[in-house]
Amino acid sequence: MESSSAASGGSTRREATRQKLYEAAVTLIAEQGFSATTVDEIAERAGVAKGTVYYNFASKSVLFEELLRHGVGLLTASLREAAERTAREGGSKVDALDAMIRAGLVFIDRYPAFTQLYVAELWRTNRAWQSTLMVVRQQAVAVVEDVLRDGVAGGEFSEEIDVPLTAAALVGMVLVAALDWKSFQPERSLDDVHAALSRLLQGRVSGCR
Amino acid sequence: MESSSAASGGSTRREATRQKLYEAAVTLIAEQGFSATTVDEIAERAGVAKGTVYYNFASKSVLFEELLRHGVGLLTASLREAAERTAREGGSKVDALDAMIRAGLVFIDRYPAFTQLYVAELWRTNRAWQSTLMVVRQQAVAVVEDVLRDGVAGGEFSEEIDVPLTAAALVGMVLVAALDWKSFQPERSLDDVHAALSRLLQGRVSGCR
DNA sequence: GTTTTTGCACTGACCAGTCAGTTCAAATTC
DNA sequence: GAATTTGAACTGACTGGTCAGTGCAAAAAC
Incomplete structure (x- = not known):
């Protein structure tokens, strides 16, 4: 199994979405702090539906930890x-x-x-x-x-x-x-x-x- | 006019309450951050009713700024x-x-x-x-x-x-x-x-x- | 045909800020 | 000096809004 394509890091579609979410979350949380940043904001900034956040991460804190x-x-x-x-x-x-x-x-x-x-x-x-x-x-x-x-x-x-x-x-x-x-x-x-x-x-x- | 008692700094009851609120807020906000700290928690830790916080400070952020x-x-x-x-x-x-x-x-x-x-x-x-x-x-x-x-x-x-x-x-x-x-x-x-x-x-x- | 994403309505907990009412010590009156 | 008034300080139940997380059917991507 392994879809495999790029060397390390995996370039699946899923991975690209997670990357977008990281980027959105990092700027928002840096500006406002963790608690003041909402999941809706993160999704919006990443150009993704809220459901997708929860499809990719178990929770807001897990997203942050990763x-x-x-x-x-x-x-x-x-x-x-x-x-x-x-x-x-x-x-x-x-x-x-x-x-x-x-x-x-x-x-x-x-x-x-x-x-x-x-x-x-x-x-x-x-x-x-x-x-x-x-x-x-x-x-x-x-x-x-x-x-x-x-x-x-x-x-x-x-x-x-x-x-x-x-x-x-x-x-x-x-x-x-x-x-x-x-x-x-x-x-x-x-x-x-x-x-x-x-x-x-x-x-x-x-x-x- | 003027109840006046202590010299400078004012040792009114009000001042003592504000001091208690500072002490409660500083530890809670250090531990959890501003947004994750509730006004109820601050009041409880200071041994004071929530209303007292708002009697002494215009808002949660004003308390923090001071x-x-x-x-x-x-x-x-x-x-x-x-x-x-x-x-x-x-x-x-x-x-x-x-x-x-x-x-x-x-x-x-x-x-x-x-x-x-x-x-x-x-x-x-x-x-x-x-x-x-x-x-x-x-x-x-x-x-x-x-x-x-x-x-x-x-x-x-x-x-x-x-x-x-x-x-x-x-x-x-x-x-x-x-x-x-x-x-x-x-x-x-x-x-x-x-x-x-x-x-x-x-x-x-x-x-x- | 499986994985991933979407869109959206919904829930239940939580929380900042409000306000009508209470307390009490000092000031005022008699 | 006892009775009364005043007002600053304080109280805590309540409100209106927000937000994490859910559920799910349909669409899109692979």
Whole structure:
């Protein structure tokens, strides 16, 4: 069985509808939040009947959870790819972190709505999809932690750094700087933002040059 | 005329009720989001009848907006105080940034729910309180920008740094690291977190020691 | 002929906001 | 100082509207 046609991801009609629904849901939920977004709105924006939403997803929350998994999958793949490319090209671990910062910015540039929604939901408690979020967060942060640990092991980073905390802080720095960029200074170029963050990472703000 | 009793701030019954409502609303909205939180829940948690909420605030959104203003007022006061104290004691601008990082962490330690809610709502568009948020965000970031600008003027920081972007990144770094601390590693001490962020700020992660 | 989508009417729960009425402490009157 | 009035603060049942989710017959796509 397997209809099969495209390599991975499956290009059935069903898949195309689900994709349209993801796209509609992500912008609406980023703008308004999950509870303030109605299923009717999502269907309308996707150009699809309401019944179709329920034919494709068990419920509104399930649609949202799958959307989260889908988006974070794209992000981690992109981060990991950046780290590996740097390694292949013989770059240092700082270079790898720098490349990941850029990859993060590129991702946010392409999917600002998803990022917004992710940040808004990440630290909530008591919500149905909390466990999904935990898993998905760990996936992303783990990529950064791996690079930091390798750097410490290889003597490039100080032994004193706190890997989980530093990874979280780095991710936060990129996330918040990028959201601010998109919301409040959209005229700035990606290179500007990357340069500012790079400088901060390498301590070229205070003291050492 | 005028019942008058306490000096400033007003210690009327009304004020006490509003305070209870703020406290109830902040935790509920942090946990569930604005739209998912009902006015009945807020009233119940505050130990007050629903009508009282509407006697004290024009609407659910107005309650929320005043809550935001109230909370950010506390934060900026604390940040500014930290910067001024450092200046008074003859510290450098890096010392001032470091003190502000600590002040931020202390604030988040004390009011985690408020911080959570602030981050969750900050980058949303199309919401009634968007303009309130913009104003309130600028107040907080401006304190950091001022210190950076002074540092550049005094030759302590590189002329090349992008003040608004760097300020946003620093705020984001603290915000996200702190929320992660509270949500995922609450056993860590404030000093641990402060040390990790301090190290990052001073570039003692990569290269220069 | 099977899978997927449509369109639409319907239900039942939930919820923001309202309003007529209650409470009570302080002010006023006698 | 007891009796009465006042009004700010509070109450909670009620209303009108909204929305997630259902059911289903017919059409379209494959």
